[in-house]
Amino acid sequence: TAGTGAGHYDQVNATGTYNIAATGTTLDAKLRGITGSATNTFVPTLGQSFEVVKANAVVGTFATYKAPTLAAGTRLDIGYTPNSVRLYVTPQSYSTVANANNATGAAKFLDDVLQVCDNPSALIGNSDLAQLYNALLPSTAQQLNAAMVSMSPAIYAENVQAALALQQRLHNTQTLSDVFKKGGVALKGLYQEADIDSDGNGIAAKRTINGVQLSLDSEPYSNDWQMGATLSVVTKADIESQDANIMAKGQDVAVAVRKKVNDWMLGAELNVGSYDFDVKRNVVVGNASFKTYQNDIKTSTQGAALTASYGAGSWSINSGVRYNAVQQDGFSEAGNGLLKLTVADVDENQVVAMLGGTWSQTWKKSMWDIAPKFALQAEQILSGDVAMVNAKLGSQMVKATAAEAGKTLLRATAGLNFINVDGLNIGVDASIEEADGLSSQAARLIMSKSFK
Structure with a gap:
């Protein structure tokens, strides 16, 4: 929601269907900083999401997504649901999340296969990689670590x-x-x-x-x-x-x-x-x-x-x-x-x-x-x-x-x-x-x- 303090964000709210053109469209997420008299701070947590587009239905995907620089060790990745576009807080490297010995190798695997996350078109659809990416987006640090252990x-x-x-x-x-x-x-x-x-x-x-x-x-x-x-x-x-x-x-x-x-x-x-x-x-x-x-x-x-x-x-x-x-x-x-x-x-x-x-x-x-x-x-x-x-x-x-x-x-x-x-x-x-x-x-x- 819009606001002047840290942790607030803008949202596009469509009453009907929100159509996104397949070409020439860009979602440019920008951190605008605190304005006015607000002085509070905000640190997002892994798995947290921000609903930047809300509609009865969302059709299509942005051709390009420009991610902002987030807090150290984290990034904002884009994800789609049937009626929204969300930005999810994800780790810059999954190796920083692994806290069990049996999870470290899987963390390196995720870092490898998700190098394409700046190219959303590679992560759309029903491919194995797209399904894995969409499952990882809303996962907390605890869920991510458990997932990497089960991958080992x-x-x-x-x-x-x-x-x-x-x-x-x-x-x-x-x-x-x-x-x-x-x-x-x-x-x-x-x-x-x-x-x-x-x-x-x-x-x-x-x-x-x-x-x-x-x-x-x-x-x-x-x-x-x-x-x-x-x-x-x-x-x-x-x-x-x-x-x-x-x-x-x-x-x-x-x-x-x-x-x-x-x-x-x-x-x-x-x-x-x-x-x-x-x-x-x-x-x-x-x-x-x-x-x-x-x-x-x-x-x-x-x-x-x-x-x-x-x-x-x-x-x-x-x-x-x-x-x-x-x-x-x-x-x-x-x-x-x-x-x-x-x-x-x-x-x-x-x-x-x-x-x-x-x-x-x-x-x-x-x-x-x-x-x-x-x-x-x-x-x-x-x-x-x-x-x-x-x-x-x-x-x-x-x-x-x-x-x-x-x-x-x-x-x-x-x-x-x-x-x-x-x-x-x-x-x-x-x-x-x-x-x-x-x-x-x-x-x-x-x-x-x-x-x-």
Whole structure:
């Protein structure tokens, strides 16, 4: 509206249709300064707009737009709605808005593709660039930063971290206490829900795991050696964030060799896994959403562990050091042609130290013995606790990281087993896990049969 103080502006108000000729028309926005006795100051904020033309309908666009010099770090860009022409406060460079590590590469991408913003004709219509430009215009600084994070491969970094966490879940300290020292077979159903904080990377997510494990431990050989094998089938390993959904399934095979030395059981284990991930990603810019997707992302895992367990009465102490590795094949997304990512191969690994104690007591009954158990376990990530993904967005290289559990994870477990005289066991246990940036709950249903 017209006025003499800072923050006021002139407006053309048409009662009917406002027609703008396609050629020879110029919108020249000028800052006129404060006039008269006004002394106030005004600093526009990102996303703020000034309706310089208002009508029942606006038809056409100005052939030329001359932008004024605005406050340092900002500019005025032109935008059109069905019944108005507006000037929007936008950043001079999107790099000045990015306040998360995973947003900086996308900021450079926006600076590149929007170099044409002084040529409005390039930003009119329904092209991918025009739609992105019009979505960016009214966005606040917070919305812009969130948009740039969603443009980055942050969710794919979370995907790699999830593969590491899944591998650790299938072979963690908890599984060491399940070994049949005299041989046996077990079938376990697994379920876990984990809430993952953004941990500085801009992505908060929920991870859900469903699966079954079939394990077989041989009877000890005459020299106290023992073999073990486990097949894990993951029927669901989903990651859901505010703007993306990842669905995965796969399998893992592990073999172990163990040696009994007095009250100690020493062991070594190797495992390999293969998973397929399907991703649906929404790049959210203000109130607009741009979709990309990729199916059948191939991810493989390998691992090795050295373990040592000690049994004394109702107590067992389990410890080990584990190496986890993940390789994810590179790919190019489908979907929005402007915002789709070309993601490079990823090769990540970590080393985890494990220590846990389990107490179990058997109460004799006529038909079935009852055996409650309680356990406390800790896992310390010694190295490799951050997953990094590099990708190409337009002509810019963008990267993203994801850190899950920080350095230390604590797990508390309670369970109950029913055991008959033939060694058949039916049990259930539940556990909670806490770490910096992670909180999870898990449950297992176990059916097993010992050989002796």
